[in-house]
Amino acid sequence: MTPVLVLVHGAFHRVSMWERLLGELSDVEVRTVQLPSSAPVPVPSLGDMYDDAEAVREAVRSAGGPVVVCAHSYGGVPTTEGLAGVDAAVSLIYLNAFLLDVGESMLGNRGGTYPPHWTVNENEGYVEMVDAENVFYNDLAPADAAKAAAALGPQSLRAMTQPLTRAAWHTVPSTYVIADRDAGLPSWMRERFAARAGSVRRMDTGHSPFLSQPAELARLLREELDAATRS
16 A cells, blocks of 8 residues: 655745645645644744644544655654554655654754744744745755745744654664755765664755756655555
8 A cells, every 4th residue: 555645834834835845746735744843823823842743643633544644854754753652654854854762852952952944932932933045945047045044934933942752763774865965964964864764865955845856856765665564
């Protein structure tokens, strides 16, 4: 039985980020998850990392069969938290993602220091992304990068600080995809995360290949689905 593919976006994003990729996957059963921590709702209504984990868990459980999950960037955190012990999850793909372990958090992984591309509103409890054109979309045409950056929204600050209590990749087969031109994660961090995964693949892209090279990413995902079907 071919698994369902579930896509989990990263911080600041909405499910619309997957549109180009979905156009390349018309032959695949795909479901997308809107994470509560960056949903298009008023800032006080933004969820946290554990809400995100529950959203991922529910999407996988409701799929009705085996599932391969592709998580991008921050999306790797709630995916790791939410899918521990979920038998329907047969494979995890961490796409330029934060592959954290129990006790670790997004901000803690950075030594507790806010990165320069965040504008942090501590009193209101949210973060905004700045310079996304160069950090997330450095391999897109300038007009496309500007359009993608304009679609980003506020991100829950709590989600950036909450630690994992479980780690699905310890028991679920995992693949880490490294984009060699990723300006969002430094190379040493990507390699450290990749060392935790069962297998590693590389793409010659920036942080967001679902926008810059959707056909190539779709090909990679089909190969991972085929591998999960055979296992």
